[in-house]
Amino acid sequence: xxxxxxxxxxxGIDVIDSQHKRxxxxxxxxxxxxxxxxxxxxxxxxxxxxxxxxxxxxxxESLMERAGYPILREHKLVHESFAKRMREHKKHFTDxxxxxxxxxxxxxxxxxxxxxxxxxxxxxxxxxxxxxKSWISKTLLRLFG
Ligand SMILES: [Fe+2]
Numbered sequence: 001x002x003x004x005x006x007x008x009x010x011x012g013i014d015v016i017d018s019q020h021k022r023x024x025x026x027x028x029x030x031x032x033x034x035x036x037x038x039x040x041x042x043x044x045x046x047x048x049x050x051x052x053x054x055x056x057x058x059x060x061e062s063l064m065e066r067a068g069y070p071i072l073r074e075h076k077l078v079h080e081s082f083a084k085r086m087r088e089h090k091k092h093f094t095d096x097x098x099x100x101x102x103x104x105x106x107x108x109x110x111x112x113x114x115x116x117x118x119x120x121x122x123x124x125x126x127x128x129x130x131x132x133k134s135w136i137s138k139t140l141l142r143l144f145g
Contacts, residue, residue, distance in 0.1 A: 002028055002031070003024050003027050003028055003031070003111075004024070005017075005020065005021045005024045008116065009111065009115050009116065011115065011119045011120050011123040012120075012123050012127075013123050013126070013127070013130055015130075015136065015140070016060065016119065016123065019052075019056045019059070020056075020111075020115060020119075022052060022056075023049065023052065023053055023056065024111070026045060026048065026049035026052065026053075027049070027104075027107055029045050029049075030042065030045045030046065030049060030099070031104075033045055034099060042093065042099060043093065043094070046089070046090050046093060046099070047090070049086075050083075050086050050087065050090060053082075053083070053086065054083055055143050055144060057079040057082075057083065058143055059139065059140070059143050059144075060075075060079075060119070060122070061075070061076055061079070062139050062143075063122070063126045063129055063130075063139075064122050064125070064126060066126070066129045066132075066135065067122075067125050067126040067128065067129045068125075069122050069125045069126065070125075071121075072122075075118055075122060078114060078118060082106070082110055082114070085106050086103075086106070089102070089103045089106070
């Protein structure tokens, strides 16, 4: 399985696109490690991917908040339910299970539905915030270190 970021996933904001690309890379690393049946690597990649994704969600939420995005609450709920499912997949793995097709189905859903619909929608609203360069760099630094 090899996933590719393609321009149909672009939300039109570079910093967000590059975070989404990083998550696609994680998915591919995960898929490779699973192919090698390397459980140690799968566990480490899952941890890294979940951690990165949660930070990315927090960054998106800060942007939406700053822009006064009207349906931030709904968007946050979608993030929370995705995060919950990711943690459940991780727990299932830690308890000795395999990373199932269901995890990839969730990721596929996130890429196709969430990015293409929900993220593109907020992107329209946060464009003006993107001009606040110093706020963006400070927030990136605070969240991603
Ligand atoms: Fe989002």
